[in-house]
Amino acid sequence: MKSEMPVLSAENIDQRFASSLANLESGEPPRRRQAMAVLEKMGGLRAFQVAAALTGDADQVVAAAARRICAESSKKGLILRNPLQAQPLAQTVTIKSFYQLLDEVVFIIRRNLYRVVLDSFLFSIPKFALVTVFFLCVYSKDLADLLTQAWFVIPAVFIYEIFWRPLVWPSTGSAFMAGFPENSLRRQTTKMSGAGFYRQALWSGLFESLLYAVFLSAIYAWYLNMIRSLWVAAVLFFLWFLVWVDSSRSTAGRMLVAKASKNLLWRSGYVGDFWFSIKFGAILLCLYIVICSSAVSLLWMFGFDNLLDGPLLFIFGFLIAADALLDPFVTGYRILQARLSLDPGCL
Amino acid sequence: MPQELVIHTPENAEIRVPLAGMFSRATAFVHDIALQLIVLFVEHLVFITFLSGYGVGPGRALSSGLATGIYLIIVFLTIFGYHTFYELFRNGQTPGKKAHGLRVVTLTGQRITLFSSLLRNFLRIADFLPCLFLAGVFSTLITDCHQRIGDLFAGTVVIRTEE
Numbered sequence: 001m002k003s004e005m006p007v008l009s010a011e012n013i014d015q016r017f018a019s020s021l022a023n024l025e026s027g028e029p030p031r032r033r034q035a036m037a038v039l040e041k042m043g044g045l046r047a048f049q050v051a052a053a054l055t056g057d058a059d060q061v062v063a064a065a066a067r068r069i070c071a072e073s074s075k076k077g078l079i080l081r082n083p084l085q086a087q088p089l090a091q092t093v094t095i096k097s098f099y100q101l102l103d104e105v106v107f108i109i110r111r112n113l114y115r116v117v118l119d120s121f122l123f124s125i126p127k128f129a130l131v132t133v134f135f136l137c138v139y140s141k142d143l144a145d146l147l148t149q150a151w152f153v154i155p156a157v158f159i160y161e162i163f164w165r166p167l168v169w170p171s172t173g174s175a176f177m178a179g180f181p182e183n184s185l186r187r188q189t190t191k192m193s194g195a196g197f198y199r200q201a202l203w204s205g206l207f208e209s210l211l212y213a214v215f216l217s218a219i220y221a222w223y224l225n226m227i228r229s230l231w232v233a234a235v236l237f238f239l240w241f242l243v244w245v246d247s248s249r250s251t252a253g254r255m256l257v258a259k260a261s262k263n264l265l266w267r268s269g270y271v272g273d274f275w276f277s278i279k280f281g282a283i284l285l286c287l288y289i290v291i292c293s294s295a296v297s298l299l300w301m302f303g304f305d306n307l308l309d310g311p312l313l314f315i316f317g318f319l320i321a322a323d324a325l326l327d328p329f330v331t332g333y334r335i336l337q338a339r340l341s342l343d344p345g346c347l
Numbered sequence: 348m349p350q351e352l353v354i355h356t357p358e359n360a361e362i363r364v365p366l367a368g369m370f371s372r373a374t375a376f377v378h379d380i381a382l383q384l385i386v387l388f389v390e391h392l393v394f395i396t397f398l399s400g401y402g403v404g405p406g407r408a409l410s411s412g413l414a415t416g417i418y419l420i421i422v423f424l425t426i427f428g429y430h431t432f433y434e435l436f437r438n439g440q441t442p443g444k445k446a447h448g449l450r451v452v453t454l455t456g457q458r459i460t461l462f463s464s465l466l467r468n469f470l471r472i473a474d475f476l477p478c479l480f481l482a483g484v485f486s487t488l489i490t491d492c493h494q495r496i497g498d499l500f501a502g503t504v505v506i507r508t509e510e
Contacts, residue, residue: 099447100507103368106488107350283370290479297478 017046024050025183029059036065040072048073095340098279105332111179116328119171124324126160131324134317150224154217161213166201168331176332185339223316280333284326291322352492352504354456364456367449367505369487373480378443379429386425394418431464448508454492463501470497 016038023035036054039047051069054062095101109116121128137144146152174189295318299305351363398414433441439451439459451459451467459467473496474483483495492504 097371097447099370099374100368102370106368106370110350110488290481290484293478294481301477 013042016042022184027182032059033061036062040065040069043072045078048078098276101336102283102333105329105336108176108179108336109328109332112175115175115178116172119175120328123168123171124327126164127320127324131317131321148224150221153220157216158213161209162206165209166198166205168327169201170197172328172331173335176328176335287326288319288322291325292318295321350493352456352506362456365507366493367507368493369484371447371449372505375443375447375449378446379441382442383425383429387422390421390425427468430468434459434464435461449505450508451503451505454502454504459503463503467497467501467503470500473497
């Protein structure tokens with residue numbers, strides 16, 4: 001009986017070569033070593049070209065595999081007319097603490113600062129409009145009356161949270177991802193657009209959006225004395241926070257997954273650690289305090305202190321403005337956290 | 348991948364050092380503030396004990412006004428001299444920076460000088476404006492080497508050490 005050898009089609013070889021290149025571009029040693037093993041098995045001119053550029057790689061396993069491929073190719077008579085120059089690998093430093101993780105979010109934002117700020121500003125226009133309305137209430141009684149109409153404000157909050165928030169992910173999120181050092185993730189941003197992605201973002205974040213909208217409406221209702229005590233809002237906030245810890249990451253994870261067929265699989269790491277979320281909440285609280293107190297100080301310094309005697313609604317105005325400014329940071333943190341926790345097979 | 352300070356040596360070699368981010372720096376600062384508060388509390392206790400028990404008051408060796416003056420100088424030195432002392436004598440590392448693996452160096456990677464240290468620490472007041480270090484945060488965000496206003500004037504940066 002004849003044994004049949006599996007024959008690889010040209011298309012399969014192309015796919016394996018492309019995935020090997022993507023793995024080589026990643027910063028993870030196991031993936032890069034696996035890619036070299038695939039190239040070594042594949043052989044040929046293309047593998048030779050890639051290997052020639054990696055003989056001086058910082059990872060000794062990758063460099064040794066590259067030298068073996070070059071030696072084998074030379075034996076077969078392959079010659080490179082223009083030897084490729086190895087690109088120096090980006091220096092990596094281990095993230096050792098939670099604060100270094102937050103630093104990394106800022107570093108990534110800075111690499112694409114202009115687009116992150118622009119996208120974040122464009123998609124925060126509803127928030128800034130709302131803040132403007134709040135501050136104009138001092139001068140216009142009609143506006144002040146409008147903001148006390150629950151039939152107007154609560155539906156607006158729900159529409160914003162459910163239908164507008166999913167637009168922020170592909171805009172600010174993709175601007176953030178474009179600052180990643182990994183090419184494979186930067187390429188992923190090209191897929192994050194269109195109605196298909198909007199539907200995905202809408203569904204994956206729906207539960208969180210609903211709870212957040214309910215929470216905001218509860219605070220508003222408390223302000224209007226519809227709810228006499230704040231405990232209902234506190235309970236809703238706690239519920240939202242618990243859900244935020246786990247389910248909300250599905251949107252961030254969905255953005256990173258290159259292979260649609262792969263199910264999301266979380267590794268132990270940053271995700272699942274409840275204390276990380278508590279710490280992040282505390283950091284956010286500090287940032288809100290810094291921004292709000294600075295805004296109050298600036299108003300006072302420039303002689304707009306009459307605005308500070310406005311109604312309680314003003315505090316919400318400051319909070320919403322701070323929220324708009326912190327949005328790219330929160331989005332970036334959640335994407336990076338998902339990136340660090342995601343099963344590498346999904347990427 | 349952290350952002351880096353690139354230092355060129357006279358031998359034309361290139362040394363890359365990872366820069367510290369604002370959250371690590373803020374945590375180290377809070378650490379130092381906590382230590383300063385403990386020191387100030389101890390100084391206050393010593394001052395009260397000294398004032399009530401020993402040679403202070405009318406007709407004594409030291410008038411209470413002079414004692415208060417000395418106390419205020421000590422408080423001033425504790426608040427403003429703490430960072431300078433450690434940066435000069437502990438190789439650019441205050442206890443908070445050491446705990447979080449940070450170090451202050453000049454833009455050329457050398458040890459910080461007395462003038463640079465005094466300048467960067469006095470300009471903390473400018474970084475604090477308008478409230479709670481917003482100017483410092485903003486400056487760290489937009490400058491190439493993550494420098495706050497004090498660092499910009501003193502020509503210093505905060506780097507991450509791998510110790």
